[in-house]
Amino acid sequence: MGSFEEIVIRTDRIDFPALAVGSGPIVVCWHGFPDHPESFGPLAERLVGAGRRVVAPFLRGHHPSTLDQLAFGDGLTLAADAAAVHAALSDEPLDVIGHDIGAGVAGRLAAVWPERVRRVVTMSVPPPAALRTIFEDPAQQQRFFYVFMFQIPGLAEGLLNATLIDYLWRTWSPGLSVPSYVQELYADPAVRANALKLYRANFDRSLHDPALSSLASVSEKPASLPMLVLAGADDGCITPDKYADAATGLAPGSRVEIVAGAGHFLQLDRPDEVAALALDWFR
Template sequence: MNWTQATTSDGQTFVFDDRGSGPLVILWHGYPDTPYGWAPTAEFLAQQGYRTITPWLRGYHPETVLHGRGYRPTTLALETARLLDALGEDDAIVVGHDFGALLTYGAAAYTPERVRAIVTVAIPHLSLVRPSLGLLWAARHFAELRLPWARWWVQRKDFKYISDEYRRWAPGWRGDSRDRTLADTKNCFSEPGNLDEAIAYYRQFNGRFGRAGHKIDKRGLVVGHTDDIVPANAIEATPTRLAEGSSALIIEGAGHWPHREDEPRFQAALLEFLKSVD
């Protein structure tokens, strides 16, 4: 990927890959991941006549840190609009995985005039996440990453913590793409500042989503799995919390990275959705 930068009037810098031309699509990555995971899809969409912007989440690249600006959900909801401001663009179709999905729901709820449609991956509408003992255990990283020694714990034994998350969250994902994605994540987190900022997303998470916790009046495609920590039925129900014409895709056997675990199927569904928006 070829990285370029753009900065808002108040000094927030975005670092991103920019390819193709046509309707604008933003691809937000999540945790534990990097923008490199979106590279095949970004190139696929560019070849299909779209312009793709694939940014680093704020804090995952040293140039993107903005001191004094936190990572609470309602703050992250404005990241997409700020990126569009930096790019000098009015609106985009927004795609997001994991924390990127949280940004995507937030953008559609708080800045609907900047969002044409949304695609969220692995995360259902936030109102559909029902607490349970099983979910609390499966999502224990939300508690573990708030601990004072979290950075040491994540980095120890060549990031065994991250490797274990990949194994637990996507037990059926094998091969070069999985290994490369894990290696890219370890390389990103080898920079202590990047890891500290990634952990800050969890330390500042307060479970308050504001408008994003209510029905969102935007068409969307939500992509899910049958082998991840969030039940597939929450993914299947998400279109009821979005605008008419929304849909869900469940990829059987996929874990937390369904867009990577069956890339051809995901890309075909994404392209079909984008064409329907256009």
């Protein structure tokens, strides 16, 4: 596989920088936190080998060219971005893989704009419609300490640093070290501020785009399209038991697969297994 090239996807919302490689039917891959599109590299190598083109956009506010373009941080804003990217890439519906925050992007995209989606794979976060009770578990609240810490102005800005990012990676995917490209991305204070905005939007409705508010009732319901939901058996962020009720947030025909030997960053921990599952789902 050739290395990723950086491209710009011009949409009716903003221009999205993305990493792209390969030729053939497109798979759009959305990254999460604290992460970078380049983490899809090993998975992309396998998808390209199977005749696919992989396009991995930077989330809004996570590239130098979009740092000042994250007025709102809600999940619908990111899903609307994904719909615009898909429309700009093809007149036909596209396959999509979403990891972490990107899993929410893919799930809400499928719920609100199903005409833009062919097949959906999400990784490491249960579907949006099945997340309502996740905060009720005290053990999960402990694992989500950073979510709550990020709500505190001043404290969060000081503690979202290289040490915390390294800790999250090591805790979420045991044995996996944070890649240099992730540390370099989050070395920028503006990127860190935008990441905090995404998490604060979970609780602060002033960070929700009012132009999209009419879609909120749809975006949090199960998508009409079946989804393949992947979780790592050793995920230290959201443990596999949190997917027991995933079916309540999924359309008939969906599947949940727990990937043995994988932590939170499945695309790096077990790229062979993830690629095989995704390609089978796309077929």
